[in-house]
Amino acid sequence: MAKEKKLVESITARDEDFAQWYTDVVREAKLCDYSGVKGCLNYLPNGYAIWENIQSNLDKRFKETGVENVYLPVLIPESLLQKEKDHIEGFAPEVAWVTHGGTEELQERFCIRPTSETLFCDVWSKTVQSYRDLPKVWNQWCSVLRWEKTTRPFLRSREFLWQEGHTIHATYEEAEERTLLMRDVYKNFVEEDLAIPLVTGKKTPSEKFAGAQDTYTIEALMHDGKALQSGTSHFFGNAFADAFDIKYSDKNNELHSVYETSWGLSTRIIGAIIMVHGDDSGLVLPPHIAPVQTRVVPIAQHKEGVLEKAEELLANLKAAGYRVEIDKSEKSPGWKFSEQEMLGIPTRIEIGPKDIENNQVVVVRRDTREKIVVSLEEITEKLTEILETIQKDMYRKAKAFLDSHIHTVLTMEDMVKTAQEETGFIKAMWCGDEACEETIKEQTGGVTSRCIPEEEEHLSDVCVCCGKPAKHMVYWGKAY
């Protein structure tokens, strides 16, 4: 009993201390923990299973657009990392260096990949010759390492898991199209399968990826009103192609530089799932991505016939293709409910002697706690409908939260006041000058430009900060 008691006591209320609540959920749902390697995480079975579902879902979407998977080395020679100047400036301060192999000191240092643009370019510079070799649309699922000072589960750690797509194309237009296509793939995946509504757009130059011409981002809003950059798609123009001398000959035998893109989404997104959907009872997982969609909980399981019927139900649900499990432990139903809720399993199915008598089960939704009585004959069919309703309702709820946390400001005074009194995104006009971004950040205590949306609204003619003519409408916000 001591252990069970701990389970419930140890969760901080979400609105009391959001950061502590987050840490508690990650720990109690056993998603990941700090490893003995400073700054690195152990991705435990419950957390990794979410990542596996994200991987298989996203990988399918990638392949439908013609993506091929590859795997390039974990090490990058220092000379290779240095070929593109903006890129090395961005990454050199935060890479880990390998200096010895076995007992030998190496002639050239290698870094552990912080991202792999340089490796992909190196392969292509040696193998691409003709327009017939184009495009290359490659992706790899791997881990990368950046020597971060602070660690927060899923949100920031030295090593994290991600996919990094890299592509080269014959024309500017085709590469730009791919950049936007992958932003859309991310957007559709996150909205449809993770039930997380997004604000999307282009990064301002100061927030771009090191070496990119344009960075497109999808930004989600956490329950504490902070933004989380959840996936990015970069258009490089010819920058890497020129640095790495990747040229192709066209049909007339004329040489041209290729155009490049890259795009990535990481285990960070698991942090978004927790912080968008979770509540005071723990994790709430969207059915599309939940490793377990329903947990069968026998009630009064010592009574004759209950366990048999529960096992029969389990087998039927499994056969119907659901991801399902049963809790046959000796714990009381109340404790079993708490555990299922902590793990965020979208539904539980209660089945006890009375239910069996009435030829029914009780489905309890994790998101709303609504109880739905379903006949045993209909459950394998009906459960799909319930899970789909949960998926849609979770999105709708998060969308309503997002919409009610977007504020429009026209003056700097308003900007500062809104940043102090409200949470969420702030829409405001901007002149395009990095100095104004700096001023806003300072005066608001950390509000940064999140993105310039595809469809800009004309809020006013002038920059909210300096009053000079406005170039763009920008979404601003405090961010993770």
Added chain:
Amino acid sequence: MAKEKKLVESITARDEDFAQWYTDVVREAKLCDYSGVKGCLNYLPNGYAIWENIQSNLDKRFKETGVENVYLPVLIPESLLQKEKDHIEGFAPEVAWVTHGGTEELQERFCIRPTSETLFCDVWSKTVQSYRDLPKVWNQWCSVLRWEKTTRPFLRSREFLWQEGHTIHATYEEAEERTLLMRDVYKNFVEEDLAIPLVTGKKTPSEKFAGAQDTYTIEALMHDGKALQSGTSHFFGNAFADAFDIKYSDKNNELHSVYETSWGLSTRIIGAIIMVHGDDSGLVLPPHIAPVQTRVVPIAQHKEGVLEKAEELLANLKAAGYRVEIDKSEKSPGWKFSEQEMLGIPTRIEIGPKDIENNQVVVVRRDTREKIVVSLEEITEKLTEILETIQKDMYRKAKAFLDSHIHTVLTMEDMVKTAQEETGFIKAMWCGDEACEETIKEQTGGVTSRCIPEEEEHLSDVCVCCGKPAKHMVYWGKAY
């Protein structure tokens, strides 16, 4: 035309120079290539797609036995690697050391994981307390790095992809059972899905994994008569548990050490697929694991209706669940055939004006080149049958080759003669003394003990080498 010509000219005959043939197939089938990072490979789309199919197939088999996937850090602190003495002795000479993070020199060095026993033990030493926490049956798909001096595609490289399973158990028996279960999972997978027959058994002490009490192995025979260790399953007893202090309290609150296992299979197995099944026309992939199972090749595709009909066929096959593609390029049918054969695609389906007239297609098997005329109505059904026949025939052929390359010897003279004149496995009795293994290796020019099979035959009473009483029958062979 120059490029097409190259395709065919560049393959060395398999029986003329096996090593060169292997390199040629890897290159021309575009499976992988040497990267700019010395000793590391680029796994290209055609090669990585095979690995993806291996992963999903094997992962499903793992999960059916209760395996949970996790991900632990790529870095191991030096002090952690040193905790188990045999283990550090085995691996220290071949790891890469990280000494700097960003611009700072680290207080303690980290190595890039060569294998992760120490990390898994570290997690468990901090989290396992009670018998209720056992067993842990964990696995991770990742890359590992060992500072090898030589590189051969898939067979030996500094970084390679693999899965490493690690488990802990309350009892000796349960851990031993898991060790054998995973050997069986490997064996069934490799025989059923890769169509590669095996010799299996226990390693002699000199060939065991660093730190293991017993190592079980699956050994395949390549077409050149050399063995390839294709997967291993290790039983550690309490060795790591004691070094890492992993103890659990039983129902009576008494403390015990846990028992541990680990098991791994790597991209090396792709080398086995190539070297067991490949021929002078290139790769031959088993249908169960082939990324593409059939390629539709339109004949006289400029003629009216041919391409339409071919596309219709492609769509039907796709809808029926086959992994299928079409070659609509401007190349001649002969060149298209050569390319499909080089890539090892198990079947091609030829469809031309005459076929359409007769409402039929011609299916050509990659393994036997047999042509099978099938009516258009029946093709979606019939193809499954053809692919299954290919799968079985490939296994049968490889099994006949294996069986005809197992030699029994009773004297050292015979051992040396057989090693000189024949290729394949040699069965001979052994006294259990490492000195005899050394003598055999020297006198035969490199024959080593491959394994002690589960069912030993009694060939004679005495060791083939020293004449002292024999303890075991051993499979010997030259190995990759």
